[in-house]
Each structure stands twice: as C-alpha cells, then as structure tokens.
Amino acid sequence: MFTLRKVVLALIVVSLYTACSSSSSDDGSSENKDSYDRGDLLVNLADNMIIPAYQDLNTSLKSLKADKDAFVASPDQAHLDALRTSWLASYKVWQSVEMFNIGKAESLLYGFQMNVYPTSVQEVEANIASGSYDLTHPNNNDAVGFPAVDYLLFGVAADDVAIVNVYNDAKYTKYLSDLIDQMQALTETVLNDWTSSYRDVFVSETGNTATSALNKFTNDYVFYFEKGLRANKIGIPAGNFSSTPLPEKVEGFYSKVYSKILALDALNASQNVFNGKAYATSATGESFKTYLLFLDRQDLVTQLETQFEEAREKLNMLNDDFYTQVTTDNTKMTEAYDALQKIVVLLKVDMLQAFNISVDYVDADGD
Amino acid sequence: MPITLRSYINRKTNAAPLAVFRMLFGFMMCYGMIRFWYHGWIETLYIQPKFHFSYYGFEWVKPLGNYTYLLFVICGLSAFFVALGLKYRMAIIIFFLSFTYIELMDKTTYLNHYYFISLMAFLMIFLPANAQLSVDNLLRKKAYQNIPQWTIDSVKLLLGIVYFYAGLAKLNSDWLFRAMPLKIWLPSKYDLPLIGDTLMHQTWFQYAMSWSGMLYDLAIPFLLLYKRTRGFAFVLVVIFHVFTRVLFPIGMFPFVMIVSALIFFDASFHKKIIRFIKDIFQGFTSKIAIRTEPCYRYTFKKPIVLIIGLFFVFQLAFPFRYLLYPNELFWTEEGYRFSWRVMLMEKMGMSTFKIVNGKTGDFFYVDNADFLTPFQEKQMSFQPDFILEYAHYLGDHFTSQGHKNVQVFVESYVALNGRLSQPYIDKTVDLYQEKESFKPKHWILPFNDDIKGL
Structure with missing residues (x-):
C-alpha cells in the first residue's frame, strides 16, 4: 500500500528531475550519436559562408576606400568611374552578408547602418551642410551606407560632369569619405568579432532554445528573406504594402540600373545558404537542406528548389532598373513578389515547422 | 427514481479525500496565479496587445487595463481561501468567476488545462469540500465525518473524462500510423540530457510514445479506479506527466494532474495527511472545541444533483459536436476546442x-x-x-x-x-x-488529405 512518505518522496524526486532538466544550457552535446549533427551545420555556416563573406566584403570595401581616396585626391571622370565600379562590387558582396544579422552585427545594428533605403536626400544634404554628424545615430540610418553612397555617386547632380564638380566642395568629399570609411570600419569590427571570439560561441550553441545561435540564425534567415529580400527589394516599390506603387523606394535608385542585379545576388546568396554551398568555392556541407533531408522532408526540399527557380525566372524577366519596371509594367513586379512569397511560406511555415524551432517571441505555456 | 440510483445518491463516504483535494487544488491555483504574474504574462498577454481575440458570445469579456492585475489578485486570494477552507463556498464561487473571466479575455491563450480548471472550479461550487480540514470548521465549530459518495465520484469522473477523451482523440491515423506530431516534436528535443540524441530521432521511439500515450490516456482512469492497480497507476501518472513536463512547455498542468490523481486513493491515505497537518497546527486549534457531525446534508439536494447530472451529460456530449461539421476537424478546427484534444497537432x-x-x-x-x-x-x-x-x-x-x-x-x-x-x-x-456563427465556414478550403479516426 502507498504510504504518505512514499508519495512525498516521489514528488520530491520528480521536482528535482524536472528542475534539473529544464535548466539545461544552450550548449549541445559534442558527441552526437547517429542523429543529425547540428554543430556541423553551424561550423559550415560560420567557416564556409559567414566568415568568408565578411572577409570578401571587408576586402572589397578596402578597395572601395582606396578608389574613394584616389577620387577625393583628384576628382575626375576616370576616378569617378573606378569608384562607381568598386561601389557596385561591394554592394554585390553585401547581398551575401545582409542576412547574417547575428552576433556583433545584431548588437551594432550593422544592417541599419549599411543598407537602409530609400536614403534621405534631405538628411544627407543637411549633414553635409552642417559638417558635424554622428553617422552611427539611428536618425542617420537613412543617410549612411550603400544607398547614401548611391546618391552621392549618381544622384547628387544632374550629369557626370556636374557630379565630378560637386566634389570640388570639401564638405561633399568629407562626407563621402566618412561614409565609406565608416562602412569599412564597421565591417572590420564585425569580422574581427567573428574571427576572434564569436565563431566559437556561434558553433557551440546548437541547443533548441529561444536564444541559441542555431535558432536565432534560422529565425533571422527567414526574417531576412521575408523582409530584406521580398518586401524591401520588390514588395514595397511594387506597392504591395501601400495604396499606390512607390517606385522611388527601389534599391539602387540613383544608379538606376543595378536593382535587378542586386536582387538576383541576394536570391542566389539565400539559396546558397539554404544549400550549404561555400561562399568562395563550390563545395557544399551541412545546411538547412541536409537537415530537412535528415528529417525525411525531401518533399519540402524539392518544393523549395522549384520555387527558388521560379523566383529566379520571375526576377530575370524584370528590367535592370526596378524603377522603370514599376512605372511601366508593375504586374511583372507583383508576379516576382508572388514567387518570392511562395518561398517565404515554405521557409516560415513548412521549414520552421519541420525544425520545430523554439521561437523567441512566444512566452507562455502550451497545452 | 430507480432504487439503485437512489441508494447510490444516498451512499456516504469519508470526507477526507475531498478535503485534501480542495486544499491542494487551492494552493496550486494560488501558486499558478503568482507564477503567471511573476513571468510578466499579465502584461504581455493582457495589457500590451491592442486587440484581443474573443470567444463567440463573450465579446464583452475584455481585459480591464491595469485593473487586470486586481483581477489576478482576487483570483489568487480566492484560491488561497479555497485552500484554507475559509468561507469556502464564497471563495470557490469567486475563484470560478474570476478564473473563467481571465480565460475568456483572449482566446489566444486557450489551453485545455485552463478549461479543465474552470470546470473543476464550477463543480466544486456544489461540493462540501470544506467538511474537514478547513478554517470553516473552526469558525462554525462543526466538522463532518462523511459526505455523499457521489461528490468525490464526480471529481473522479471529471478527471476520468479528461483522460479518456484525450485518449479517444488520439485514435486517428496521424497519431497512430504517422506518429504525428511527435515525429516533429521529439527530434527537436535533441539537447535533452541522455535521451536527447539517442532516442528522440528514432522512428520506433516516436511510434512507441504515440501508442503508449494513447493507451495511457484510455486506461489510466480505470487503473486508478481499481484498488489492485491503483499504486501502479499512480506511478504511471507521475512518470507520464513528468516526461511530458520535461519535453514540452506545459507549465503547471502535469503537477495539477499528478496531485488531482491522489483523490483516487482510499480515505485512510488522506486521513494520514490530515493528521499530519493537524499535528502541525495542534497548539492553535486544540483550544477550539469542534463538534463532528456524522454526515453532511445538502439543503437543496435535488436541484444540485440535477445540476451535476446535467453538467456531466453536457461534458460527455459536447466533445462530439465536431461530428456535426462536414470537414476535417484538424483542418477547420470547428468543434476542436473544449474537447480534450491535447497535443494532437x-x-x-x-x-x-x-x-x-x-x-x-x-x-x-x-x-x-x-x-x-x-x-x-x-x-x-x-x-x-x-x-x-x-x-x-x-x-x-x-x-x-x-x-x-x-x-x-x-x-x-x-x-x-x-x-x-x-x-x-x-x-x-x-x-x-462574413459573420461568425456555429455554422460550418464555407470559406475554409478543403484539406488535401485524409485523417481517419475519431
């Protein structure tokens, strides 16, 4: 027969076990048996995708800086062309970096200091006129980064001759110089944090908790695809979120011809991360895709591959300049949006369900 | 009234199990309210949102701004009074009303176990749970040795319905033949100590858990009911609920169920608990002479028995209302809530x-x-x-x-x-x-698959 003592004892044992097991840390076991090794996934992300992309961006921004120095020293058409070329090269690399909003990038609000568009001409000009500004201040997020440089190199005056002329004004050269220096410095800060310490933290956090690197990265990736790619690049200019289209909100508004190339690069970069393809080589490793395959979700992988292809086709049908596309035939833009939206559904609903990621925002009991 | 039913209703039993249940239930609910506040959920779930999702017919139940905190204070205090058995009838009525109001404020937070607590509180309004081990005994200088047996049985029946219906709901092809959703949930617990990366991703383990969960739910009310299997059943209850607590973020529910299951034990077990508690407070209570009446008598016995009878008829029938809707229950969720469909999807x-x-x-x-x-x-x-x-x-x-x-x-x-x-x-x-109603919603697209079973 059950005695009171036995019951009390049982309840104490129970509460101890529960207390212990619910305090398990973010760190996963390093000696995984035959189950999927999420540590390998994080290592592949960090070593073959994230860090190489940051390194490439940093190198690219350094040459942007050098070209800028040359232009500032002697503003002429040849130097302007060189500067524009390296700006575009860096902007293209940036498309592989924007989705990695984790670690130092997150705490510095790095993304907001690099690519908020449309840039505010008013604030850029106000900063230039006053000559004193804090580029890191949130109010200046729309006056810095690639979009602000886009304006300064392509939109600050009516034609190239006039643009070159503008840089005889020291205030303009100073602002251009400060912007580019700041972009490079920020990137180096984030990169150094990855290589010096964060990489090891990142790869160790394989747990399924709201704050583990694996879960945060996954949520960030999906969020980037939905917001940074689908909405910012296509949906907002196409007027999906407003009563009328807003063509002046395209990425690369002043340079006119690059919005498509940037969007395609972003799509490729997202797909490469999904597939686990290394940034610099064609090698592939553990990825969301292999994780899904481990979970018997070939159906979802196939579906995603089809949709990535469809989205690429739709983007390819667009004008090089999305501004022109929106103002002449916006239907093609909304079709591209719909194709990207299908990927968002597959990532956000199906993939997150398959991973059963603990989400960071839902803090309440379940059933 | 047939003789057997009449004699059942007049059958008496010792009041101790119900008194102990009342005390534990009250303390847990009081702790539950404090815990809810401590986690900041009053703020994030009821104060911050601009908009609240209402239950059909209960649109008038809304959070009360900062007075919502007061509501939780009232609810927690009434639970504490229930635990003490102090002004029990009033306390349990206030607890039922305030707790139910809280749950009706926003259906985003709907949980089967909150519904269970509302029902249990409603039932307890009609039960003499303060017959022993209560401050009311001291105030009225009166306690009762026995109470009608159906009062304790009604608590057991409600618990039994929760388990058995949860088991019936698991009799479907997704749960049994696809091991869903455990096939998704278990592998994501890979970071649990010991079992995380050894068992959770194994297909056989996912099926074993699905089937044993179903068998557990269907069998446990009966195993608890029979004296010979009761000890074993309680061990199962503890293991099962602890395991679910470790796997899933289900808050206090496992402990509520473990503690509630104690009511199935004989009065001798509960008498020991009461003796233990009385020993602690001996110095305080021994000065008051309490007269122990042999049996508690209901003043309005017939209407109350009728209410309880109707309550259980409703409880038995209501979960089957989904049969009145044409489409797949899991897809449309028409008739899904308030039916003990726990962790099915x-x-x-x-x-x-x-x-x-x-x-x-x-x-x-x-x-x-x-x-x-x-x-x-x-x-x-x-x-x-x-x-x-x-x-x-x-x-x-x-x-x-x-x-x-x-x-x-x-x-x-x-x-x-x-x-x-x-x-x-x-x-x-x-x-x-489109208007909300209990009619089938024609604008839900058909489900592209088939889930067989109850």
Missing part, C-alpha cells in the same frame, strides 16, 4: 491580409505586426475563427481611417502535421462580409 500558418477598395480595386497588404503581438499572430494564422475576427477588426480599423469600400481578403497557407503547406482560406471571399 503541429499546425503552423501564415496569413496575409489584403485591404481592397471594392470600387477601384486598389489594394495593399497589412503588416500583422502593426496590430497583433507575435503570439497572437502565430495563433491567428491557422485558426479560422481568429482569422475572421481579425479581418473584421482590420475592416473596421481601415474604414475608420477613411478608406472607402473596404473589403478584406486573406491569403493564408497552413501546414498540418508535417504535410506541405497548402492554401487555407478562399482568397476570393471578402471576410468583412
């Missing part, structure tokens, strides 16, 4: 609302984050009644903003138990014109 959705000017055809999409908390958005995205209520809210909002000829459409995708997501709501239906 891994369902996720994404619902994007489109505000259209009916005359010009101009449209734009809504950013749900402008109106809903992430938790509300998550729950809204795959539940049709949420989608409809939110569509009306958006329609009213944009109309009041000066938009003309407002139509509200939704593009919604839902994935159920690891199937690929598929369109959920007919995106050509203007939801602003």
Whole structure:
C-alpha cells in the first residue's frame, strides 16, 4: 500500500528531475550519436559562408576606400568611374552578408547602418551642410551606407560632369569619405568579432532554445528573406504594402540600373545558404537542406528548389532598373513578389515547422 | 427514481479525500496565479496587445487595463481561501468567476488545462469540500465525518473524462500510423540530457510514445479506479506527466494532474495527511472545541444533483459536436476546442491580409505586426475563427481611417502535421462580409488529405 512518505518522496524526486532538466544550457552535446549533427551545420555556416563573406566584403570595401581616396585626391571622370565600379562590387558582396544579422552585427545594428533605403536626400544634404554628424545615430540610418553612397555617386547632380564638380566642395568629399570609411570600419569590427571570439560561441550553441545561435540564425534567415529580400527589394516599390506603387523606394535608385542585379545576388546568396554551398568555392556541407533531408522532408526540399527557380525566372524577366519596371509594367513586379512569397511560406511555415524551432517571441505555456 | 440510483445518491463516504483535494487544488491555483504574474504574462498577454481575440458570445469579456492585475489578485486570494477552507463556498464561487473571466479575455491563450480548471472550479461550487480540514470548521465549530459518495465520484469522473477523451482523440491515423506530431516534436528535443540524441530521432521511439500515450490516456482512469492497480497507476501518472513536463512547455498542468490523481486513493491515505497537518497546527486549534457531525446534508439536494447530472451529460456530449461539421476537424478546427484534444497537432500558418477598395480595386497588404503581438499572430494564422475576427477588426480599423469600400481578403497557407503547406482560406471571399456563427465556414478550403479516426 502507498504510504504518505512514499508519495512525498516521489514528488520530491520528480521536482528535482524536472528542475534539473529544464535548466539545461544552450550548449549541445559534442558527441552526437547517429542523429543529425547540428554543430556541423553551424561550423559550415560560420567557416564556409559567414566568415568568408565578411572577409570578401571587408576586402572589397578596402578597395572601395582606396578608389574613394584616389577620387577625393583628384576628382575626375576616370576616378569617378573606378569608384562607381568598386561601389557596385561591394554592394554585390553585401547581398551575401545582409542576412547574417547575428552576433556583433545584431548588437551594432550593422544592417541599419549599411543598407537602409530609400536614403534621405534631405538628411544627407543637411549633414553635409552642417559638417558635424554622428553617422552611427539611428536618425542617420537613412543617410549612411550603400544607398547614401548611391546618391552621392549618381544622384547628387544632374550629369557626370556636374557630379565630378560637386566634389570640388570639401564638405561633399568629407562626407563621402566618412561614409565609406565608416562602412569599412564597421565591417572590420564585425569580422574581427567573428574571427576572434564569436565563431566559437556561434558553433557551440546548437541547443533548441529561444536564444541559441542555431535558432536565432534560422529565425533571422527567414526574417531576412521575408523582409530584406521580398518586401524591401520588390514588395514595397511594387506597392504591395501601400495604396499606390512607390517606385522611388527601389534599391539602387540613383544608379538606376543595378536593382535587378542586386536582387538576383541576394536570391542566389539565400539559396546558397539554404544549400550549404561555400561562399568562395563550390563545395557544399551541412545546411538547412541536409537537415530537412535528415528529417525525411525531401518533399519540402524539392518544393523549395522549384520555387527558388521560379523566383529566379520571375526576377530575370524584370528590367535592370526596378524603377522603370514599376512605372511601366508593375504586374511583372507583383508576379516576382508572388514567387518570392511562395518561398517565404515554405521557409516560415513548412521549414520552421519541420525544425520545430523554439521561437523567441512566444512566452507562455502550451497545452 | 430507480432504487439503485437512489441508494447510490444516498451512499456516504469519508470526507477526507475531498478535503485534501480542495486544499491542494487551492494552493496550486494560488501558486499558478503568482507564477503567471511573476513571468510578466499579465502584461504581455493582457495589457500590451491592442486587440484581443474573443470567444463567440463573450465579446464583452475584455481585459480591464491595469485593473487586470486586481483581477489576478482576487483570483489568487480566492484560491488561497479555497485552500484554507475559509468561507469556502464564497471563495470557490469567486475563484470560478474570476478564473473563467481571465480565460475568456483572449482566446489566444486557450489551453485545455485552463478549461479543465474552470470546470473543476464550477463543480466544486456544489461540493462540501470544506467538511474537514478547513478554517470553516473552526469558525462554525462543526466538522463532518462523511459526505455523499457521489461528490468525490464526480471529481473522479471529471478527471476520468479528461483522460479518456484525450485518449479517444488520439485514435486517428496521424497519431497512430504517422506518429504525428511527435515525429516533429521529439527530434527537436535533441539537447535533452541522455535521451536527447539517442532516442528522440528514432522512428520506433516516436511510434512507441504515440501508442503508449494513447493507451495511457484510455486506461489510466480505470487503473486508478481499481484498488489492485491503483499504486501502479499512480506511478504511471507521475512518470507520464513528468516526461511530458520535461519535453514540452506545459507549465503547471502535469503537477495539477499528478496531485488531482491522489483523490483516487482510499480515505485512510488522506486521513494520514490530515493528521499530519493537524499535528502541525495542534497548539492553535486544540483550544477550539469542534463538534463532528456524522454526515453532511445538502439543503437543496435535488436541484444540485440535477445540476451535476446535467453538467456531466453536457461534458460527455459536447466533445462530439465536431461530428456535426462536414470537414476535417484538424483542418477547420470547428468543434476542436473544449474537447480534450491535447497535443494532437503541429499546425503552423501564415496569413496575409489584403485591404481592397471594392470600387477601384486598389489594394495593399497589412503588416500583422502593426496590430497583433507575435503570439497572437502565430495563433491567428491557422485558426479560422481568429482569422475572421481579425479581418473584421482590420475592416473596421481601415474604414475608420477613411478608406472607402473596404473589403478584406486573406491569403493564408497552413501546414498540418508535417504535410506541405497548402492554401487555407478562399482568397476570393471578402471576410468583412462574413459573420461568425456555429455554422460550418464555407470559406475554409478543403484539406488535401485524409485523417481517419475519431
């Protein structure tokens, strides 16, 4: 027969076990048996995708800086062309970096200091006129980064001759110089944090908790695809979120011809991360895709591959300049949006369900 | 009235098990309220959201701003009074009303175990749970040796229904033959000590858990009922609930059920607990002479027996109301809640609302984050009644903003138990014109698969 003592004892044992097991840390076991090794996934992300992309961006921004120095020293058409070329090269690399909003990038609000568009001409000009500004201040997020440089190199005056002329004004050269220096410095800060310490933290956090690197990265990736790619690049200019289209909100508004190339690069970069393809080589490793395959979700992988292809086709049908596309035939833009939206559904609903990621925002009991 | 039923209703039993149950229930509920506050959930779930999802017919139940805290204080205090058995009848009525009000404020937070607590509190209003081990005994200088046996049996019956119906709900092809949703949930617990990376991803383990969960739910009321299997059954209860507590974020529910299961034990067991507690307070209570009456007598016995009878008829029938709806229950969720369907589905959705000017055809999409908390958005995205209520809210909002000829459409995708997501709501239906009712919702698109079973 059950005695009171036995019951009390049982309840104490129970509460101890529960207390212990619910305090398990973010760190996963390093000696995984035959189950999927999420540590390998994080290592592949960090070593073959994230860090190489940051390194490439940093190198690219350094040459942007050098070209800028040359232009500032002697503003002429040849130097302007060189500067524009390296700006575009860096902007293209940036498309592989924007989705990695984790670690130092997150705490510095790095993304907001690099690519908020449309840039505010008013604030850029106000900063230039006053000559004193804090580029890191949130109010200046729309006056810095690639979009602000886009304006300064392509939109600050009516034609190239006039643009070159503008840089005889020291205030303009100073602002251009400060912007580019700041972009490079920020990137180096984030990169150094990855290589010096964060990489090891990142790869160790394989747990399924709201704050583990694996879960945060996954949520960030999906969020980037939905917001940074689908909405910012296509949906907002196409007027999906407003009563009328807003063509002046395209990425690369002043340079006119690059919005498509940037969007395609972003799509490729997202797909490469999904597939686990290394940034610099064609090698592939553990990825969301292999994780899904481990979970018997070939159906979802196939579906995603089809949709990535469809989205690429739709983007390819667009004008090089999305501004022109929106103002002449916006239907093609909304079709591209719909194709990207299908990927968002597959990532956000199906993939997150398959991973059963603990989400960071839902803090309440379940059933 | 047949003789057997009459003699059953007149049968007496010792009051100790119900008294101990009352005390433990009260303390747990009081702790539950404190815990809810401590986690900041009053703020995040009831104060911060701009909009609350209401139950059909209970739209008037809303959070009370900062007075919501007061509501939780009242609820927690009444639970404490229940535990003490102090002004028990009044305390349990207040607890039932305040707790139920809290649960009705926003259906985003619906949980079966909150519903269970509301029902149990309602039932307890009619039970003499303060017959022993209560401050009321001291105040009235009167205690009761025995109470009608049906009072304790009704608590057991409610517990039995919860388990048995939860077991019946598991008799479906997803649970038994696809091991869903455990096949999704278990592998994601890979970071548990010892069992995380050895068992959780094993297919056999997922099936074993599904089947044993189903058998457990169906069998446990009977195993607890019979004296010879009771000890074993209680061990099972503890193991099962601890395991679910470790695996899933289900808060206090496992402990509520473990403690509730004690009521199945004989009075001798509960007498020991009462003796133990009385020994502690001996110095305080021995000065008061309490007269122990042999038996508690109901003043309004007939109406109360009738109420309890109707209550259980309703409880037995209500979970089967889904049979009146034509489509797949898991997909449409018509008749899903209040039916002990616990942990049966891994369902996720994404619902994007489109505000259209009916005359010009101009449209734009809504950013749900402008109106809903992430938790509300998550729950809204795959539940049709949420989608409809939110569509009306958006329609009213944009109309009041000066938009003309407002139509509200939704593009919604839902994935159920690891199937690929598929369109959920007919995106050509203007939801602003659809009314909530108990009728089947024609604008839910058909489910592309078949789930067999109850």
